[in-house]
Amino acid sequence: MSLARSLKTLSKEEIRAFVASIDYVLTDCDGVLWKELTPIDGSAKVLSLLKSMGKKVFYVTNNSTKTREEYVSKFEKLGFSASKEEIVGTARIVATYLKDKNFTGKAYLIGSKGLGNELSAAGIDFFGLGPDPVQTDNLPEVFDAKFEKDVSAVVVGFDLHISYPKLLKAATFLSNPKCLFVATNTDEVFPAACDNTVPGTGTLVAAVETCSQRKAQIIGKPSTLMFSALAKEHNIDPKRAIMIGDRAKSDILFGKNVGMTTLLVYTGVNSKEDVEMWQTSLDPSDKLLIPDYTLDSLGDLLPLLENLTK
Ligand SMILES: [Mg+2]
Numbered sequence: 001m002s003l004a005r006s007l008k009t010l011s012k013e014e015i016r017a018f019v020a021s022i023d024y025v026l027t028d029c030d031g032v033l034w035k036e037l038t039p040i041d042g043s044a045k046v047l048s049l050l051k052s053m054g055k056k057v058f059y060v061t062n063n064s065t066k067t068r069e070e071y072v073s074k075f076e077k078l079g080f081s082a083s084k085e086e087i088v089g090t091a092r093i094v095a096t097y098l099k100d101k102n103f104t105g106k107a108y109l110i111g112s113k114g115l116g117n118e119l120s121a122a123g124i125d126f127f128g129l130g131p132d133p134v135q136t137d138n139l140p141e142v143f144d145a146k147f148e149k150d151v152s153a154v155v156v157g158f159d160l161h162i163s164y165p166k167l168l169k170a171a172t173f174l175s176n177p178k179c180l181f182v183a184t185n186t187d188e189v190f191p192a193a194c195d196n197t198v199p200g201t202g203t204l205v206a207a208v209e210t211c212s213q214r215k216a217q218i219i220g221k222p223s224t225l226m227f228s229a230l231a232k233e234h235n236i237d238p239k240r241a242i243m244i245g246d247r248a249k250s251d252i253l254f255g256k257n258v259g260m261t262t263l264l265v266y267t268g269v270n271s272k273e274d275v276e277m278w279q280t281s282l283d284p285s286d287k288l289l290i291p292d293y294t295l296d297s298l299g300d301l302l303p304l305l306e307n308l309t310k
Contacts, residue, residue, distance in 0.1 A: 002287055004264065004275050004294045007304060015304050018293075024241035025050050026230075026260065028221075029061040029071075031191035031246030031268020032298055038193050039078045040267050042299015047080065049305050057086060058230060060243075062185035062220035062250055064090040064157035064201065066114040067121070085233070090184035090220040091115040093229050094155055095122035097182060097219055105152025108173050110166050110204060115157045115184070128169070131161040142168070149173065153180035156208050156216060158190075158201045167211050174212035181212065185220030187250055191268035221245075221254035244298060246270060248278075248289035256288060264291035265298050272296075 010018065025047070027033065033043045047057055059071070059082055066074065068084045075082040095118040098107070107126040109116055116129045134142060145165060151173040159166070173179050186202035205216055219225050230236060238259040245251020246268025255262035266272055275294060278286040295301060 002290050003279060004291050007263070007293050007295050008300060010304075012307060016308055019053065019305065019308065022055060022240060022242050022261070024234075024236050025055050025057045026060050026241060026243045026255075027057065027298075028243075028245035028247070028251045028268075029059055030063055032244055032265055033059075033080060034078050035191055035193040035268070037078070039080075040297060040299065042297060042302050044079045046298050046301045046305070049302065053305075056234070056236075057082075058088060058234075059086055060088045060221065060226055060230070060254075062090050062187055062201070064094070064115045064184035064220075065112045066091065067117045068092055070114055088226055088230050089114075090157065090226070091118040093219050093226055094157070094182055094184060095119050095124060096229060097217075097225065098122070098124055098153060098155075098180070101180070103153060103180070106150060107153040107155050108151045108169060109155050109157075110159045110162065110170060110208065111155060111157030111184070112159060115155070119155070126155070128166070132163050132165045132169075133161075134164050145169075147172075151176075151179060153182060154208070154212075155182050155184075156201070156205050157184040159204060162204050162207070167207055170208045171211040174208070174214050181208075181214050181216045183208075183216035183218055185250065186218055187220075187247065189269065191246060221250040222257055224254070224257050226254065227258045248274070248291065252289055252291045255291075261293070262291040263293045263295065265295050267297045 034040055051057055068087045071087045072084055091114050099122050109126045109128040119126050154170045154173050174181055183205040184201055186205055187200035188202045190198040190200045192198040242261040243255030244263045246265050248270050252262045252264055278289045
C-alpha cells in the first residue's frame with residue numbers, strides 16, 4: 001500500500017538527503033502561498049531559504065486571471081520575491097499553445113482580463129471579455145441571438161461574468177468541428193479565504209463541454225503541458241524536482257504525470273482526511289492522488305531546514 005509520509009516524521013539525516021535530492025522546486029500558489037490576498041504563514045520564508053540553498057523555484061499556477069506581470073506585483077505585495085521567468089500561469093500557456101498551433105483566426109474568450117492580456121500579447125485576435133447578460137425573458141429571442149460566427153477557437157478560463165448568452169455562443173462556435181476548444185483548468189473549487197464554497201474554472205469548463213458535447217484541451221495541471229512549457233526554457237530533470245501543492249487532483253497528479261517527487265500541504269483544498277481516505281480506497285484512481293510527502297503547511301518546512309544548519 002502506498003503511504004504518504006509527513007516530512008515532520010523524517011529524521012534530520014533523512015531531511016538532509018531529501019533536500020540534497022532536489023534541485024528544482026515547483027510550487028502551486030493559491031492554497032500554498034496565499035489565500036486570495038492573505039499570505040500563508042511561513043511560505044515566503046521557506047521559499048527564500050530554499051533559494052538561498054541553491055534550489056531553483058518556479059511558480060506553477062492553474063489560475064488564469066492574471067498575466068505574469070500582474071503576478072510579479074502580487075508576489076511582491078504579499079512578501080514573496082519572484083521574477084516573470086519563474087512564473088508559469090495558464091493564461092500565458094494558453095496563448096503559447098495557440099501560437100504553437102500557428103493559430104491565426106479569431107478566438108472567443110470566456111475568461112478574465114489577465115487571460116485576454118496574454119492572448120493580446122501573443123497577437124491573438126479575440127472577443128468576449130466582460131459581461132454578456134441575458135437581455136430578455138423571451139426565450140426565442142435569447143436562443144436566436146445574432147452574432148458573428150467566424151470563430152476558430154473557444155478559450156475557457158475563470159469568468160465571473162459567465163452567462164447563458166456566453167454558453168450559447170461557445171456551444172454554437174464549437175458546433176464547427178474545426179473550431180479549437182481550449183480550457184485553462186478543471187479545478188472544481190477555488191481555495192478562498194472565506195467560508196463559502198467558491199466555484200472554480202472547472203465548473204465553467206464542464207458547462208461548455210456539456211452544451212457543446214465536446215471535450216476541451218486542458219492546458220493546466222494535471223496536464224503535462226505546463227511542464228513542457230517550463231522545460232522549453234529551463235533544463236529541468238523531473239527526478240531532481242519536487243511539486244508542492246494543495247490540490248491533489250491537479251498538483252499531485254501533475255507531479256506524478258511528470259515524474260517529480262510530490263508534497264501536499266493542508267492549507268488549501270485537500271485535507272489529511274482525504275489522504276487517509278485515498279490510502280484505504282480500493283479505487284485505483286484514488287491511489288494516484290497520494291503524495292510522497294505531506295505537511296500541515298509549507299511553513300512547517302522552515303524549522304526542518306533550519307535544523308540542518310545547527
Ligand atoms: Mg492551489
